[in-house]
Amino acid sequence: MVNSRTYIVPGTRTTYKHLASRFYGANEPKSRPLTLITRCDGDLRYPLVESVLGDMTIQPYVHNCSVTVLHRGRESSYTVFYRLHRRLPINRSVALLTHNHSVRRDIVVMRTDRAGRVTSMRHGDAVVADRIVER
Numbered sequence: 001m002v003n004s005r006t007y008i009v010p011g012t013r014t015t016y017k018h019l020a021s022r023f024y025g026a027n028e029p030k031s032r033p034l035t036l037i038t039r040c041d042g043d044l045r046y047p048l049v050e051s052v053l054g055d056m057t058i059q060p061y062v063h064n065c066s067v068t069v070l071h072r073g074r075e076s077s078y079t080v081f082y083r084l085h086r087r088l089p090i091n092r093s094v095a096l097l098t099h100n101h102s103v104r105r106d107i108v109v110m111r112t113d114r115a116g117r118v119t120s121m122r123h124g125d126a127v128v129a130d131r132i133v134e135r
Helices: 092-098 125-134
Strands: 015-024 032-041 044-047 063-071 074-082 107-112
Touching: 015 044, 015 125, 032 107, 063 125, 074 125, 107 125
Parallel strands: none
Antiparallel strands: 015 032, 015 107, 032 044, 063 074, 074 107
16 A cells, blocks of 8 residues: 555644654664654644655655554554565565565554554564564
8 A cells, every 4th residue: 555644734733753663774784763753733643754765766655554463462553664666675684584585675663553643662662563574
């Protein structure tokens, strides 16, 4: 699915939050935490993932999907942002994690709350994010 996020036009009520997420860089040996700027307007939140996902000239569209995980008896929701194109480079951090060389380019994983808004990742969410990317 291409960009199912609700775009927020910057206005006078617009604020910006820095939210913790997980970044799987194509040219990096392993995943790392990432602080991502998110545009907020009331209850709406729009993460600016285009600022960290590279190769805008090859593939300008950002895809996202929602994932719900049952971990230690609790249900948690996440949103995974990525690009799809056969000319994008293979993601080294995912290849080392899963031994699968078919995943291409950068991936960002963000936690979502019950209302479906992105929110900061908590301690221990990195392990869950790794499991999401493995599958």
